[in-house]
Amino acid sequence: MTAVLHLRNVVKQYGDSRALDGVSLSLPDNSYISLLGPSGSGKTTLLRVIAGFEQPEAGEIRFQGARIDALPPHQRGIGFVFQNFALFPHLSVEQNIAFGLTNRAIDPVTDGEVVRRKVKDMIALVGLTGLEDRGVSQISGGQKQRVALARTLVTEPKMVLLDEPLGALDANLRTRMRSELRSIRERCGVTFLHVTGSETEALAMGDTVLVLDRARIAQQGDADTIYNRPSSPAVARFLNCYNLLPGQVSGESFVSSVGTLGLGGLRQTAANPTYAIRYDRVSIRAKDAALADGETGIDGTFIASEYTGSAVNAFFTLADGSIFEVEQHLSHAAPSTFEPQAAYRLAWKKEDALVYA
Amino acid sequence: MTMPHLVDDTAPAAVTLPKARAGNLWLVAPGVLWMTLFLVLPIAMMVYVSFWTQTTFKIEPTLTLQSWITFFSSDTYLGALWTTIRIWLIVLATTLLVGYPAALFVGLFVKNKTLQTVLLVLCVIPFWTSFLIRVLAWRPMLGKEGAINLILMKLGIVSQPIEVLLFSDLSVIIGMTQIYCVFMVGPIAFMLGRIDPSIIEAAQDLGAGFWRIFRTIILPLSMPGVVVGAIFVSVMVLGEFATSAALSGRKVNLLGNIIVTQVGSLKWAFAAVAGVVLTILMGAVVAVLLRVVDLRKEL
Numbered sequence: 001m002t003a004v005l006h007l008r009n010v011v012k013q014y015g016d017s018r019a020l021d022g023v024s025l026s027l028p029d030n031s032y033i034s035l036l037g038p039s040g041s042g043k044t045t046l047l048r049v050i051a052g053f054e055q056p057e058a059g060e061i062r063f064q065g066a067r068i069d070a071l072p073p074h075q076r077g078i079g080f081v082f083q084n085f086a087l088f089p090h091l092s093v094e095q096n097i098a099f100g101l102t103n104r105a106i107d108p109v110t111d112g113e114v115v116r117r118k119v120k121d122m123i124a125l126v127g128l129t130g131l132e133d134r135g136v137s138q139i140s141g142g143q144k145q146r147v148a149l150a151r152t153l154v155t156e157p158k159m160v161l162l163d164e165p166l167g168a169l170d171a172n173l174r175t176r177m178r179s180e181l182r183s184i185r186e187r188c189g190v191t192f193l194h195v196t197g198s199e200t201e202a203l204a205m206g207d208t209v210l211v212l213d214r215a216r217i218a219q220q221g222d223a224d225t226i227y228n229r230p231s232s233p234a235v236a237r238f239l240n241c242y243n244l245l246p247g248q249v250s251g252e253s254f255v256s257s258v259g260t261l262g263l264g265g266l267r268q269t270a271a272n273p274t275y276a277i278r279y280d281r282v283s284i285r286a287k288d289a290a291l292a293d294g295e296t297g298i299d300g301t302f303i304a305s306e307y308t309g310s311a312v313n314a315f316f317t318l319a320d321g322s323i324f325e326v327e328q329h330l331s332h333a334a335p336s337t338f339e340p341q342a343a344y345r346l347a348w349k350k351e352d353a354l355v356y357a
Numbered sequence: 358m359t360m361p362h363l364v365d366d367t368a369p370a371a372v373t374l375p376k377a378r379a380g381n382l383w384l385v386a387p388g389v390l391w392m393t394l395f396l397v398l399p400i401a402m403m404v405y406v407s408f409w410t411q412t413t414f415k416i417e418p419t420l421t422l423q424s425w426i427t428f429f430s431s432d433t434y435l436g437a438l439w440t441t442i443r444i445w446l447i448v449l450a451t452t453l454l455v456g457y458p459a460a461l462f463v464g465l466f467v468k469n470k471t472l473q474t475v476l477l478v479l480c481v482i483p484f485w486t487s488f489l490i491r492v493l494a495w496r497p498m499l500g501k502e503g504a505i506n507l508i509l510m511k512l513g514i515v516s517q518p519i520e521v522l523l524f525s526d527l528s529v530i531i532g533m534t535q536i537y538c539v540f541m542v543g544p545i546a547f548m549l550g551r552i553d554p555s556i557i558e559a560a561q562d563l564g565a566g567f568w569r570i571f572r573t574i575i576l577p578l579s580m581p582g583v584v585v586g587a588i589f590v591s592v593m594v595l596g597e598f599a600t601s602a603a604l605s606g607r608k609v610n611l612l613g614n615i616i617v618t619q620v621g622s623l624k625w626a627f628a629a630v631a632g633v634v635l636t637i638l639m640g641a642v643v644a645v646l647l648r649v650v651d652l653r654k655e656l
Contacts, residue, residue: 051562073558074562074564074566079563080558082558084553084555086556088560089556090574099560100563100564103570104564105564151559
């Protein structure tokens with residue numbers, strides 16, 4: 001697969017703080033890429049630098065082989081879909097979508113017939129047929145999202161940047177738009193770079209997932225790799241499905257403040273030694289139950305549980321007061337009940353743990 | 358009846374406010390009373406008086422069209438009407454020409470909200486002195502031996518003082534533009550400040566250059582401000598008399614000046630005719646301006 005966008009050592013500074021601290025990445029052509037990062041990690045800044053709304057202090061941006069750092073946004077050929085949609089409030093749906101075609105500085109389409117045909121095709125593609133003459137204040141959030149996307153796609157950019165495109169929609173619509181966005185992208189054959197703060201959205205949508213942490217790219221990989229083998233404790237924390245225990249490696253075990261744990265699974269290097277175990281890899285046993293061969297575990301006090309429909313999330317406090325979460329899927333078992341404030345043994349296979357040291 | 362093709366979940370639901378109860382109407386009573394006593398009645402009185410019989414020394418409530426006939430057959434009055442319209446249109450154009458770029462700078466290019474407010478307050482500073490002083494201050498500026506002529510002559514740009522600067526149409530236009538410009542800047546800057554910056558970024562991203570964005574996005578979105586500013590300026594300029602009295606050397610007679618002289622010589626009926634004509638003119642101007650933009654929709 002050929003790469004369409006290269007960033008090398010891009011730095012963007014706001015006053016004293018670095019919003020982008022030497023970001024380097026390479027994005028494949030014709031794929032869906034999601035960029036995951038907590039708020040304040042610099043993900044919107046990264047998009048705005050790529051689009052040309054912000055100038056980086058250092059580094060190099062190459063798009064389709066040519067350097068674009070110095071080009072103004074309207075000469076880059078990169079589409080941008082804004083979080084708040086940024087539709088032109090005084091224009092109708094049709095006029096909004098036609099705007100780029102007729103008003104762009106480079107190669108504007110002057111033939112009204114061509115514009116009408118392209119806009120009509122695009123309206124059909126995003127499923128807005130029948131709303132052409134509506135004002136943009138007279139349509140729903142999901143429809144505005146489609147207008148914003150259509151307005152960008154009709155200009156045939158080689159790449160589309162989406163800044164938390166589903167953030168302004170309600171939960172139901174968000175799930176529906178996910179698959180919609182993916183299928184629209186497949187029909188257009190361009191690269192989508194989708195920025196989100198939601199780990200489920202990032203994993204569900206991206207062919208490739210980028211994780212941004214403290215102004216740097218922390219990991220790049222497919223959803224499965226990111227989820228099962230996060231490359232650092234920080235990435236594991238964003239994924240919101242790992243219990244992280246700080247401590248030290250000592251010989252064949254990991255000494256944490258809540259007990260000594262057996263080593264087994266993948267070991268990766270990290271500055272702060274951390275032991276990570278996924279919520280759904282842990283089983284809850286009686287306090288004095290013995291550990292099977294290849295297992296390790298700790299003791300925890302049950303506090304509360306949360307029923308989510310397909311699973312129950314149980315929360316325990318450990319010896320040092322930290323919270324330990326266990327997810328029990330309900331597809332094969334009825335929900336078990338636990339005694340509040342009672343002690344339980346939390347056990348897992350050594351090989352399921354990820355160790356950063 | 359056919360079913361609509363798409364399920365329409367977005368049409369604004371018909372909102373039915375509970376009918377205003379008789380008790381609530383008392384809330385508007387003071388306003389209605391005030392406006393009736395001091396606006397509606399005087400206007401009605403003015404229309405009535407314009408049909409009274411005016412003789413040299415007295416006025417009688419005998420209804421006649423004489424004052425109206427005199428007004429519309431007199432070159433002086435029709436000339437004043439024409440001058441009023443001409444000066445109004447020119448001042449409207451100059452305030453827009455001077456005001457719009459200033460508003461564009463303050464409302465769109467100054468990103469800092471505090472600085473924006475400071476700049477708008479700066480525009481209002483001239484209003485801290487009285488209207489007459491502001492008008493009269495133009496005399497030592499524009500006069501034959503005024504500051505501008507003096508400087509131009511010192512620099513050798515002109516050898517004779519430019520006499521047309523003071524006591525002419527030009528001086529009235531310069532004075533009015535300076536005084537009323539801020540009423541144009543304010544509403545336009547307000548509308549421009551309300552434009553979401555991401556809308557302009559979106560237009561850039563779609564490939565449009567600055568002038569294209571100005572013409573297709575910024576100008577249409579600022580039109581309500583232009584219309585409100587134009588209404589302010591129009592109403593004030595059409596009713597003007599002081600600036601032309603002070604800066605034109607009585608060469609420029611606006612309808613306002615006619616009214617002042619007629620009232621001064623106790624010709625109430627003529628003054629009333631001029632007043633009615635002026636009121637109708639203002640009403641027409643405001644109505645036309647409101648046609649340009651649907652303010653209820655935009656604000």
